[in-house]
Amino acid sequence: MAAQTIFPAWDPTHAGLWGAVPLPIAHSLHEHELFSDEALAALLETYPREHASLVQWGRHGEAQAWREGEWSGLSGRAALEAIAKARVWINLRNAARVDPRYGALLEQIAQETARRVPGLCAYNWTMGILISSPGSRTLYHADLPGQSLLQIRGVKKIYVYPRAAPFIEDAHLEKIALSGVEASLPYQPWYDDHARVYEMHPGDMLHWPLNAPHRVDNEDCLCVSVTLEYFTPEIRRGHMVTMGNAILRSKFGIAPRSRATHGPAFWGKAVLQRALRGTKWVKRQDRARRPPEFRLDPSLPGGVAEIAGA
Ligand SMILES: [Fe+2]
Structure with missing residues:
Protein backbone atom coordinates (compact mmCIF):
# COMPACT_ATOMS: atom_id res chain seq x y z
CA MET A 1 0.00 0.00 0.00
CA ALA A 2 1.50 3.31 -1.05
CA ALA A 3 2.06 5.64 1.90
CA GLN A 4 0.48 9.00 1.30
CA THR A 5 0.39 12.15 3.36
CA ILE A 6 -2.83 12.27 5.37
CA PHE A 7 -2.88 16.08 5.70
CA PRO A 8 -1.48 17.39 2.39
CA ALA A 9 -2.18 21.07 3.09
CA TRP A 10 -1.15 21.25 6.76
CA ASP A 11 -0.59 24.81 7.89
CA PRO A 12 1.86 25.58 10.72
CA THR A 13 -0.91 27.51 12.54
CA HIS A 14 -2.94 24.28 12.86
CA ALA A 15 -0.79 22.86 15.68
CA GLY A 16 -1.56 25.79 18.01
CA LEU A 17 -5.24 25.85 17.03
CA TRP A 18 -5.78 22.07 17.49
CA GLY A 19 -8.48 21.62 20.12
CA ALA A 20 -8.86 25.36 20.72
CA VAL A 21 -11.37 26.16 17.95
CA PRO A 22 -13.28 24.16 15.31
CA LEU A 23 -10.48 23.54 12.84
CA PRO A 24 -11.06 22.64 9.16
CA ILE A 25 -8.10 20.76 7.65
CA ALA A 26 -7.73 19.09 4.24
CA HIS A 27 -7.18 15.29 4.27
CA SER A 28 -6.43 12.68 1.60
CA LEU A 29 -8.44 9.66 2.79
CA HIS A 30 -11.11 10.09 0.12
CA GLU A 31 -8.43 9.23 -2.46
CA HIS A 32 -7.04 6.29 -0.49
CA GLU A 33 -7.51 2.81 -1.97
CA LEU A 34 -9.18 1.64 1.27
CA PHE A 35 -11.99 4.12 0.60
CA SER A 36 -12.67 3.30 -3.05
CA ASP A 37 -16.23 2.13 -3.83
CA GLU A 38 -14.91 -1.42 -4.28
CA ALA A 39 -13.04 -1.40 -0.96
CA LEU A 40 -16.03 0.00 0.96
CA ALA A 41 -18.38 -2.57 -0.62
CA ALA A 42 -15.97 -5.39 0.26
CA LEU A 43 -15.63 -4.12 3.82
CA LEU A 44 -19.42 -3.98 4.27
CA GLU A 45 -19.80 -7.49 2.89
CA THR A 46 -17.47 -9.09 5.42
CA TYR A 47 -17.80 -6.74 8.40
CA PRO A 48 -18.71 -8.60 11.64
CA ARG A 49 -22.21 -7.49 12.57
CA GLU A 50 -21.37 -7.23 16.28
CA HIS A 51 -18.92 -4.43 15.53
CA ALA A 52 -21.43 -2.39 13.51
CA SER A 53 -24.69 -0.52 14.00
CA LEU A 54 -27.37 -0.31 11.31
CA VAL A 55 -30.04 2.09 12.48
CA GLN A 56 -33.21 3.44 10.86
CA TRP A 57 -34.16 7.01 11.71
CA GLY A 58 -37.63 8.50 12.06
CA ARG A 59 -39.15 11.41 10.22
CA HIS A 60 -37.72 14.79 11.20
CA GLY A 61 -39.29 16.02 14.41
CA GLU A 62 -40.71 12.58 15.23
CA ALA A 63 -39.42 10.77 18.30
CA GLN A 64 -36.71 8.48 17.04
CA ALA A 65 -37.24 4.88 17.99
CA TRP A 66 -33.88 3.15 17.85
CA ARG A 67 -34.43 0.29 15.38
CA GLU A 68 -31.57 -1.98 14.43
CA GLY A 69 -31.40 -3.80 11.12
CA GLU A 70 -29.20 -6.23 9.25
CA TRP A 71 -27.76 -6.72 5.79
CA SER A 72 -26.49 -10.31 5.92
CA GLY A 73 -26.57 -12.12 2.60
CA LEU A 74 -26.37 -8.93 0.54
CA SER A 75 -23.34 -8.04 -1.51
CA GLY A 76 -21.60 -4.86 -0.38
CA ARG A 77 -22.77 -3.17 -3.60
CA ALA A 78 -26.40 -4.14 -2.94
CA ALA A 79 -26.16 -2.92 0.67
CA LEU A 80 -24.85 0.46 -0.54
CA GLU A 81 -27.62 0.62 -3.13
CA ALA A 82 -30.22 0.00 -0.40
CA ILE A 83 -28.70 2.65 1.91
CA ALA A 84 -28.91 5.17 -0.94
CA LYS A 85 -32.72 4.57 -1.09
CA ALA A 86 -33.40 4.17 2.63
CA ARG A 87 -33.40 6.35 5.74
CA VAL A 88 -30.66 4.60 7.67
CA TRP A 89 -27.06 4.83 8.70
CA ILE A 90 -24.45 2.15 9.20
CA ASN A 91 -21.59 2.76 11.56
CA LEU A 92 -18.67 0.37 11.13
CA ARG A 93 -17.62 1.27 14.64
CA ASN A 94 -14.15 -0.07 14.95
CA ALA A 95 -12.83 -0.63 11.43
CA ALA A 96 -9.20 -0.36 12.50
CA ARG A 97 -9.48 -3.25 14.93
CA VAL A 98 -11.62 -5.41 12.65
CA ASP A 99 -9.42 -5.06 9.56
CA PRO A 100 -5.62 -4.71 9.94
CA ARG A 101 -5.36 -2.66 6.72
CA TYR A 102 -7.51 0.06 8.30
CA GLY A 103 -5.53 -0.46 11.49
CA ALA A 104 -2.30 0.34 9.64
CA LEU A 105 -3.91 3.43 8.14
CA LEU A 106 -5.10 4.59 11.57
CA GLU A 107 -1.57 4.10 12.89
CA GLN A 108 -0.30 6.29 10.05
CA ILE A 109 -2.90 8.96 10.93
CA ALA A 110 -1.87 8.80 14.61
CA GLN A 111 1.82 9.12 13.75
CA GLU A 112 1.31 12.01 11.36
CA THR A 113 -0.89 13.81 13.91
CA ALA A 114 1.73 13.28 16.63
CA ARG A 115 4.39 14.74 14.35
CA ARG A 116 2.27 17.73 13.39
CA VAL A 117 0.77 18.54 16.82
CA PRO A 118 3.72 18.35 19.24
CA GLY A 119 2.71 17.63 22.83
CA LEU A 120 -0.71 16.14 21.97
CA CYS A 121 0.11 12.65 23.42
CA ALA A 122 -2.96 11.03 21.81
CA TYR A 123 -3.53 7.29 22.30
CA ASN A 124 -6.36 4.72 22.07
CA TRP A 125 -7.25 5.95 18.59
CA THR A 126 -10.39 4.46 17.03
CA MET A 127 -11.77 4.79 13.51
CA GLY A 128 -15.46 4.51 12.65
CA ILE A 129 -16.78 4.48 9.10
CA LEU A 130 -20.24 5.99 8.83
CA ILE A 131 -22.33 5.33 5.71
CA SER A 132 -25.60 7.25 5.76
CA SER A 133 -28.69 7.71 3.58
CA PRO A 134 -29.53 10.96 1.79
CA GLY A 135 -31.01 13.46 4.26
CA SER A 136 -29.70 11.66 7.37
CA ARG A 137 -29.28 13.77 10.46
CA THR A 138 -27.21 13.33 13.57
CA LEU A 139 -29.00 15.11 16.39
CA TYR A 140 -27.41 17.62 18.77
CA HIS A 141 -24.99 15.78 21.05
CA ALA A 142 -21.50 15.81 22.52
CA ASP A 143 -18.81 13.14 22.74
CA LEU A 144 -16.30 12.35 25.47
CA PRO A 145 -13.08 11.60 23.47
CA GLY A 146 -11.16 13.95 21.19
CA GLN A 147 -12.89 13.83 17.80
CA SER A 148 -12.56 14.60 14.11
CA LEU A 149 -14.89 14.03 11.17
CA LEU A 150 -13.44 13.34 7.71
CA GLN A 151 -15.69 13.47 4.68
CA ILE A 152 -15.16 10.71 2.07
CA ARG A 153 -18.27 10.82 -0.21
CA GLY A 154 -21.22 13.19 -0.48
CA VAL A 155 -21.81 16.48 1.28
CA LYS A 156 -22.94 17.18 4.83
CA LYS A 157 -23.18 20.21 7.04
CA ILE A 158 -21.80 20.15 10.56
CA TYR A 159 -22.83 22.70 13.20
CA VAL A 160 -20.39 23.09 16.09
CA TYR A 161 -21.50 24.96 19.24
CA PRO A 162 -19.50 26.50 22.08
CA ARG A 163 -18.35 24.12 24.79
CA ALA A 164 -20.00 26.25 27.46
CA ALA A 165 -23.36 26.69 29.20
CA PRO A 166 -26.13 26.87 28.12
CA PHE A 167 -25.06 24.79 25.10
CA ILE A 168 -23.62 22.11 27.36
CA GLU A 169 -23.40 21.95 31.14
CA ASP A 170 -21.32 19.76 33.43
CA ALA A 171 -24.45 17.81 34.41
CA HIS A 172 -25.03 16.96 30.71
CA LEU A 173 -21.52 15.59 30.31
CA GLU A 174 -21.98 13.57 33.49
CA LYS A 175 -25.18 12.06 32.11
CA ILE A 176 -23.38 11.06 28.92
CA ALA A 177 -20.52 9.54 30.91
CA LEU A 178 -22.88 7.54 33.15
CA SER A 179 -25.16 6.23 30.40
CA GLY A 180 -22.60 5.78 27.63
CA VAL A 181 -25.16 7.31 25.23
CA GLU A 182 -24.26 10.60 23.65
CA ALA A 183 -27.54 11.69 22.03
CA SER A 184 -29.38 13.23 24.94
CA LEU A 185 -28.53 16.94 25.06
CA PRO A 186 -31.34 19.51 25.22
CA TYR A 187 -31.36 21.64 22.06
CA GLN A 188 -32.97 24.96 21.10
CA PRO A 189 -33.12 26.17 17.47
CA TRP A 190 -31.66 29.56 18.52
CA TYR A 191 -28.45 27.78 19.49
CA ASP A 192 -27.72 27.81 15.74
CA ASP A 193 -27.13 31.59 15.93
CA HIS A 194 -24.01 30.74 17.95
CA ALA A 195 -22.82 27.74 15.93
CA ARG A 196 -20.01 27.60 13.45
CA VAL A 197 -21.24 25.83 10.35
CA TYR A 198 -19.04 23.88 7.92
CA GLU A 199 -20.08 22.33 4.64
CA MET A 200 -18.04 19.15 4.41
CA HIS A 201 -17.04 17.89 0.97
CA PRO A 202 -14.81 14.87 0.18
CA GLY A 203 -11.30 15.77 1.37
CA ASP A 204 -12.53 18.02 4.22
CA MET A 205 -11.79 17.22 7.85
CA LEU A 206 -13.04 19.07 10.91
CA HIS A 207 -11.49 18.72 14.35
CA TRP A 208 -13.34 20.47 17.18
CA PRO A 209 -12.70 21.35 20.83
CA LEU A 210 -13.21 18.55 23.36
CA ASN A 211 -16.89 17.98 24.30
CA ALA A 212 -18.14 20.76 21.98
CA PRO A 213 -21.79 19.96 21.10
CA HIS A 214 -22.45 19.38 17.41
CA ARG A 215 -25.06 18.13 14.97
CA VAL A 216 -24.90 17.03 11.35
CA ASP A 217 -27.29 17.31 8.38
CA ASN A 218 -26.60 15.28 5.22
CA GLU A 219 -27.40 16.82 1.90
CA ASP A 220 -29.64 14.79 -0.41
CA CYS A 221 -26.94 12.24 -1.20
CA LEU A 222 -25.35 9.08 0.17
CA CYS A 223 -22.58 10.09 2.55
CA VAL A 224 -19.49 8.24 3.70
CA SER A 225 -17.57 9.79 6.58
CA VAL A 226 -14.81 8.67 8.90
CA THR A 227 -14.86 9.54 12.59
CA LEU A 228 -11.59 9.52 14.48
CA GLU A 229 -11.48 9.42 18.25
CA TYR A 230 -8.59 9.44 20.70
CA PHE A 231 -7.76 10.00 24.33
CA THR A 232 -4.93 11.94 25.93
CA PRO A 233 -3.82 11.77 29.57
CA GLU A 234 -5.68 15.06 30.17
CA GLN A 285 -26.72 1.18 27.82
CA ASP A 286 -25.66 -1.10 25.01
CA ARG A 287 -27.71 -0.37 21.94
CA ALA A 288 -25.92 -2.81 19.66
CA ARG A 289 -27.52 -5.82 21.33
CA ARG A 290 -31.06 -5.12 20.13
CA PRO A 291 -32.47 -7.80 17.80
CA PRO A 292 -32.79 -6.65 14.17
CA GLU A 293 -36.24 -5.41 13.15
CA PHE A 294 -35.59 -4.80 9.44
CA ARG A 295 -33.22 -5.81 6.68
CA LEU A 296 -31.77 -3.80 3.83
CA ASP A 297 -33.36 -4.66 0.49
CA PRO A 298 -32.32 -2.69 -2.60
CA SER A 299 -35.22 -4.14 -4.62
CA LEU A 300 -37.75 -2.16 -2.53
CA PRO A 301 -38.44 1.55 -3.14
CA GLY A 302 -37.67 2.40 0.52
CA GLY A 303 -34.58 0.18 0.61
CA VAL A 304 -35.72 -1.80 3.70
CA ALA A 305 -38.01 -4.77 4.49
CA GLU A 306 -39.53 -5.46 7.89
CA ILE A 307 -38.47 -8.71 9.54
CA ALA A 308 -41.65 -10.67 10.30
CA GLY A 309 -42.25 -11.20 14.01
CA ALA A 310 -39.48 -8.78 15.07
FE1 LIG B 1 -20.30 13.27 17.55
Whole structure:
Protein backbone atom coordinates (compact mmCIF):
# COMPACT_ATOMS: atom_id res chain seq x y z
CA MET A 1 0.00 0.00 0.00
CA ALA A 2 1.50 3.31 -1.05
CA ALA A 3 2.06 5.64 1.90
CA GLN A 4 0.48 9.00 1.30
CA THR A 5 0.39 12.15 3.36
CA ILE A 6 -2.83 12.27 5.37
CA PHE A 7 -2.88 16.08 5.70
CA PRO A 8 -1.48 17.39 2.39
CA ALA A 9 -2.18 21.07 3.09
CA TRP A 10 -1.15 21.25 6.76
CA ASP A 11 -0.59 24.81 7.89
CA PRO A 12 1.86 25.58 10.72
CA THR A 13 -0.91 27.51 12.54
CA HIS A 14 -2.94 24.28 12.86
CA ALA A 15 -0.79 22.86 15.68
CA GLY A 16 -1.56 25.79 18.01
CA LEU A 17 -5.24 25.85 17.03
CA TRP A 18 -5.78 22.07 17.49
CA GLY A 19 -8.48 21.62 20.12
CA ALA A 20 -8.86 25.36 20.72
CA VAL A 21 -11.37 26.16 17.95
CA PRO A 22 -13.28 24.16 15.31
CA LEU A 23 -10.48 23.54 12.84
CA PRO A 24 -11.06 22.64 9.16
CA ILE A 25 -8.10 20.76 7.65
CA ALA A 26 -7.73 19.09 4.24
CA HIS A 27 -7.18 15.29 4.27
CA SER A 28 -6.43 12.68 1.60
CA LEU A 29 -8.44 9.66 2.79
CA HIS A 30 -11.11 10.09 0.12
CA GLU A 31 -8.43 9.23 -2.46
CA HIS A 32 -7.04 6.29 -0.49
CA GLU A 33 -7.51 2.81 -1.97
CA LEU A 34 -9.18 1.64 1.27
CA PHE A 35 -11.99 4.12 0.60
CA SER A 36 -12.67 3.30 -3.05
CA ASP A 37 -16.23 2.13 -3.83
CA GLU A 38 -14.91 -1.42 -4.28
CA ALA A 39 -13.04 -1.40 -0.96
CA LEU A 40 -16.03 0.00 0.96
CA ALA A 41 -18.38 -2.57 -0.62
CA ALA A 42 -15.97 -5.39 0.26
CA LEU A 43 -15.63 -4.12 3.82
CA LEU A 44 -19.42 -3.98 4.27
CA GLU A 45 -19.80 -7.49 2.89
CA THR A 46 -17.47 -9.09 5.42
CA TYR A 47 -17.80 -6.74 8.40
CA PRO A 48 -18.71 -8.60 11.64
CA ARG A 49 -22.21 -7.49 12.57
CA GLU A 50 -21.37 -7.23 16.28
CA HIS A 51 -18.92 -4.43 15.53
CA ALA A 52 -21.43 -2.39 13.51
CA SER A 53 -24.69 -0.52 14.00
CA LEU A 54 -27.37 -0.31 11.31
CA VAL A 55 -30.04 2.09 12.48
CA GLN A 56 -33.21 3.44 10.86
CA TRP A 57 -34.16 7.01 11.71
CA GLY A 58 -37.63 8.50 12.06
CA ARG A 59 -39.15 11.41 10.22
CA HIS A 60 -37.72 14.79 11.20
CA GLY A 61 -39.29 16.02 14.41
CA GLU A 62 -40.71 12.58 15.23
CA ALA A 63 -39.42 10.77 18.30
CA GLN A 64 -36.71 8.48 17.04
CA ALA A 65 -37.24 4.88 17.99
CA TRP A 66 -33.88 3.15 17.85
CA ARG A 67 -34.43 0.29 15.38
CA GLU A 68 -31.57 -1.98 14.43
CA GLY A 69 -31.40 -3.80 11.12
CA GLU A 70 -29.20 -6.23 9.25
CA TRP A 71 -27.76 -6.72 5.79
CA SER A 72 -26.49 -10.31 5.92
CA GLY A 73 -26.57 -12.12 2.60
CA LEU A 74 -26.37 -8.93 0.54
CA SER A 75 -23.34 -8.04 -1.51
CA GLY A 76 -21.60 -4.86 -0.38
CA ARG A 77 -22.77 -3.17 -3.60
CA ALA A 78 -26.40 -4.14 -2.94
CA ALA A 79 -26.16 -2.92 0.67
CA LEU A 80 -24.85 0.46 -0.54
CA GLU A 81 -27.62 0.62 -3.13
CA ALA A 82 -30.22 0.00 -0.40
CA ILE A 83 -28.70 2.65 1.91
CA ALA A 84 -28.91 5.17 -0.94
CA LYS A 85 -32.72 4.57 -1.09
CA ALA A 86 -33.40 4.17 2.63
CA ARG A 87 -33.40 6.35 5.74
CA VAL A 88 -30.66 4.60 7.67
CA TRP A 89 -27.06 4.83 8.70
CA ILE A 90 -24.45 2.15 9.20
CA ASN A 91 -21.59 2.76 11.56
CA LEU A 92 -18.67 0.37 11.13
CA ARG A 93 -17.62 1.27 14.64
CA ASN A 94 -14.15 -0.07 14.95
CA ALA A 95 -12.83 -0.63 11.43
CA ALA A 96 -9.20 -0.36 12.50
CA ARG A 97 -9.48 -3.25 14.93
CA VAL A 98 -11.62 -5.41 12.65
CA ASP A 99 -9.42 -5.06 9.56
CA PRO A 100 -5.62 -4.71 9.94
CA ARG A 101 -5.36 -2.66 6.72
CA TYR A 102 -7.51 0.06 8.30
CA GLY A 103 -5.53 -0.46 11.49
CA ALA A 104 -2.30 0.34 9.64
CA LEU A 105 -3.91 3.43 8.14
CA LEU A 106 -5.10 4.59 11.57
CA GLU A 107 -1.57 4.10 12.89
CA GLN A 108 -0.30 6.29 10.05
CA ILE A 109 -2.90 8.96 10.93
CA ALA A 110 -1.87 8.80 14.61
CA GLN A 111 1.82 9.12 13.75
CA GLU A 112 1.31 12.01 11.36
CA THR A 113 -0.89 13.81 13.91
CA ALA A 114 1.73 13.28 16.63
CA ARG A 115 4.39 14.74 14.35
CA ARG A 116 2.27 17.73 13.39
CA VAL A 117 0.77 18.54 16.82
CA PRO A 118 3.72 18.35 19.24
CA GLY A 119 2.71 17.63 22.83
CA LEU A 120 -0.71 16.14 21.97
CA CYS A 121 0.11 12.65 23.42
CA ALA A 122 -2.96 11.03 21.81
CA TYR A 123 -3.53 7.29 22.30
CA ASN A 124 -6.36 4.72 22.07
CA TRP A 125 -7.25 5.95 18.59
CA THR A 126 -10.39 4.46 17.03
CA MET A 127 -11.77 4.79 13.51
CA GLY A 128 -15.46 4.51 12.65
CA ILE A 129 -16.78 4.48 9.10
CA LEU A 130 -20.24 5.99 8.83
CA ILE A 131 -22.33 5.33 5.71
CA SER A 132 -25.60 7.25 5.76
CA SER A 133 -28.69 7.71 3.58
CA PRO A 134 -29.53 10.96 1.79
CA GLY A 135 -31.01 13.46 4.26
CA SER A 136 -29.70 11.66 7.37
CA ARG A 137 -29.28 13.77 10.46
CA THR A 138 -27.21 13.33 13.57
CA LEU A 139 -29.00 15.11 16.39
CA TYR A 140 -27.41 17.62 18.77
CA HIS A 141 -24.99 15.78 21.05
CA ALA A 142 -21.50 15.81 22.52
CA ASP A 143 -18.81 13.14 22.74
CA LEU A 144 -16.30 12.35 25.47
CA PRO A 145 -13.08 11.60 23.47
CA GLY A 146 -11.16 13.95 21.19
CA GLN A 147 -12.89 13.83 17.80
CA SER A 148 -12.56 14.60 14.11
CA LEU A 149 -14.89 14.03 11.17
CA LEU A 150 -13.44 13.34 7.71
CA GLN A 151 -15.69 13.47 4.68
CA ILE A 152 -15.16 10.71 2.07
CA ARG A 153 -18.27 10.82 -0.21
CA GLY A 154 -21.22 13.19 -0.48
CA VAL A 155 -21.81 16.48 1.28
CA LYS A 156 -22.94 17.18 4.83
CA LYS A 157 -23.18 20.21 7.04
CA ILE A 158 -21.80 20.15 10.56
CA TYR A 159 -22.83 22.70 13.20
CA VAL A 160 -20.39 23.09 16.09
CA TYR A 161 -21.50 24.96 19.24
CA PRO A 162 -19.50 26.50 22.08
CA ARG A 163 -18.35 24.12 24.79
CA ALA A 164 -20.00 26.25 27.46
CA ALA A 165 -23.36 26.69 29.20
CA PRO A 166 -26.13 26.87 28.12
CA PHE A 167 -25.06 24.79 25.10
CA ILE A 168 -23.62 22.11 27.36
CA GLU A 169 -23.40 21.95 31.14
CA ASP A 170 -21.32 19.76 33.43
CA ALA A 171 -24.45 17.81 34.41
CA HIS A 172 -25.03 16.96 30.71
CA LEU A 173 -21.52 15.59 30.31
CA GLU A 174 -21.98 13.57 33.49
CA LYS A 175 -25.18 12.06 32.11
CA ILE A 176 -23.38 11.06 28.92
CA ALA A 177 -20.52 9.54 30.91
CA LEU A 178 -22.88 7.54 33.15
CA SER A 179 -25.16 6.23 30.40
CA GLY A 180 -22.60 5.78 27.63
CA VAL A 181 -25.16 7.31 25.23
CA GLU A 182 -24.26 10.60 23.65
CA ALA A 183 -27.54 11.69 22.03
CA SER A 184 -29.38 13.23 24.94
CA LEU A 185 -28.53 16.94 25.06
CA PRO A 186 -31.34 19.51 25.22
CA TYR A 187 -31.36 21.64 22.06
CA GLN A 188 -32.97 24.96 21.10
CA PRO A 189 -33.12 26.17 17.47
CA TRP A 190 -31.66 29.56 18.52
CA TYR A 191 -28.45 27.78 19.49
CA ASP A 192 -27.72 27.81 15.74
CA ASP A 193 -27.13 31.59 15.93
CA HIS A 194 -24.01 30.74 17.95
CA ALA A 195 -22.82 27.74 15.93
CA ARG A 196 -20.01 27.60 13.45
CA VAL A 197 -21.24 25.83 10.35
CA TYR A 198 -19.04 23.88 7.92
CA GLU A 199 -20.08 22.33 4.64
CA MET A 200 -18.04 19.15 4.41
CA HIS A 201 -17.04 17.89 0.97
CA PRO A 202 -14.81 14.87 0.18
CA GLY A 203 -11.30 15.77 1.37
CA ASP A 204 -12.53 18.02 4.22
CA MET A 205 -11.79 17.22 7.85
CA LEU A 206 -13.04 19.07 10.91
CA HIS A 207 -11.49 18.72 14.35
CA TRP A 208 -13.34 20.47 17.18
CA PRO A 209 -12.70 21.35 20.83
CA LEU A 210 -13.21 18.55 23.36
CA ASN A 211 -16.89 17.98 24.30
CA ALA A 212 -18.14 20.76 21.98
CA PRO A 213 -21.79 19.96 21.10
CA HIS A 214 -22.45 19.38 17.41
CA ARG A 215 -25.06 18.13 14.97
CA VAL A 216 -24.90 17.03 11.35
CA ASP A 217 -27.29 17.31 8.38
CA ASN A 218 -26.60 15.28 5.22
CA GLU A 219 -27.40 16.82 1.90
CA ASP A 220 -29.64 14.79 -0.41
CA CYS A 221 -26.94 12.24 -1.20
CA LEU A 222 -25.35 9.08 0.17
CA CYS A 223 -22.58 10.09 2.55
CA VAL A 224 -19.49 8.24 3.70
CA SER A 225 -17.57 9.79 6.58
CA VAL A 226 -14.81 8.67 8.90
CA THR A 227 -14.86 9.54 12.59
CA LEU A 228 -11.59 9.52 14.48
CA GLU A 229 -11.48 9.42 18.25
CA TYR A 230 -8.59 9.44 20.70
CA PHE A 231 -7.76 10.00 24.33
CA THR A 232 -4.93 11.94 25.93
CA PRO A 233 -3.82 11.77 29.57
CA GLU A 234 -5.68 15.06 30.17
CA ILE A 235 -8.87 13.81 28.48
CA ARG A 236 -8.68 10.60 30.56
CA ARG A 237 -8.28 12.58 33.80
CA GLY A 238 -11.15 14.88 32.80
CA HIS A 239 -13.28 11.82 32.13
CA MET A 240 -12.48 10.41 35.59
CA VAL A 241 -13.61 13.72 37.12
CA THR A 242 -16.81 13.68 35.04
CA MET A 243 -17.57 10.11 36.16
CA GLY A 244 -16.76 10.93 39.79
CA ASN A 245 -18.96 14.05 39.69
CA ALA A 246 -21.73 12.10 37.95
CA ILE A 247 -21.74 9.53 40.75
CA LEU A 248 -21.69 12.25 43.45
CA ARG A 249 -24.57 14.13 41.79
CA SER A 250 -26.82 11.27 40.73
CA LYS A 251 -26.20 8.70 43.45
CA PHE A 252 -25.39 10.82 46.50
CA GLY A 253 -27.28 14.05 45.68
CA ILE A 254 -24.14 16.16 46.03
CA ALA A 255 -23.65 19.04 43.53
CA PRO A 256 -19.95 18.82 42.56
CA ARG A 257 -18.06 22.09 42.80
CA SER A 258 -14.78 21.24 41.12
CA ARG A 259 -13.52 19.88 37.82
CA ALA A 260 -9.90 19.95 38.95
CA THR A 261 -7.77 17.19 37.40
CA HIS A 262 -5.21 17.22 40.22
CA GLY A 263 -5.14 17.40 44.05
CA PRO A 264 -7.04 15.42 46.70
CA ALA A 265 -10.54 16.06 45.26
CA PHE A 266 -9.40 14.62 41.91
CA TRP A 267 -7.90 11.52 43.50
CA GLY A 268 -11.02 10.96 45.62
CA LYS A 269 -13.15 10.99 42.46
CA ALA A 270 -10.66 8.81 40.60
CA VAL A 271 -10.97 6.15 43.31
CA LEU A 272 -14.77 6.52 43.51
CA GLN A 273 -15.41 6.11 39.77
CA ARG A 274 -12.92 3.25 39.56
CA ALA A 275 -14.64 1.43 42.43
CA LEU A 276 -18.17 1.80 41.03
CA ARG A 277 -17.51 1.40 37.31
CA GLY A 278 -19.06 -1.82 36.00
CA THR A 279 -21.41 -2.11 39.00
CA LYS A 280 -25.17 -1.52 39.08
CA TRP A 281 -24.38 2.07 40.12
CA VAL A 282 -22.98 2.84 36.70
CA LYS A 283 -25.18 1.04 34.22
CA ARG A 284 -24.24 1.74 30.62
CA GLN A 285 -26.72 1.18 27.82
CA ASP A 286 -25.66 -1.10 25.01
CA ARG A 287 -27.71 -0.37 21.94
CA ALA A 288 -25.92 -2.81 19.66
CA ARG A 289 -27.52 -5.82 21.33
CA ARG A 290 -31.06 -5.12 20.13
CA PRO A 291 -32.47 -7.80 17.80
CA PRO A 292 -32.79 -6.65 14.17
CA GLU A 293 -36.24 -5.41 13.15
CA PHE A 294 -35.59 -4.80 9.44
CA ARG A 295 -33.22 -5.81 6.68
CA LEU A 296 -31.77 -3.80 3.83
CA ASP A 297 -33.36 -4.66 0.49
CA PRO A 298 -32.32 -2.69 -2.60
CA SER A 299 -35.22 -4.14 -4.62
CA LEU A 300 -37.75 -2.16 -2.53
CA PRO A 301 -38.44 1.55 -3.14
CA GLY A 302 -37.67 2.40 0.52
CA GLY A 303 -34.58 0.18 0.61
CA VAL A 304 -35.72 -1.80 3.70
CA ALA A 305 -38.01 -4.77 4.49
CA GLU A 306 -39.53 -5.46 7.89
CA ILE A 307 -38.47 -8.71 9.54
CA ALA A 308 -41.65 -10.67 10.30
CA GLY A 309 -42.25 -11.20 14.01
CA ALA A 310 -39.48 -8.78 15.07
FE1 LIG B 1 -20.30 13.27 17.55
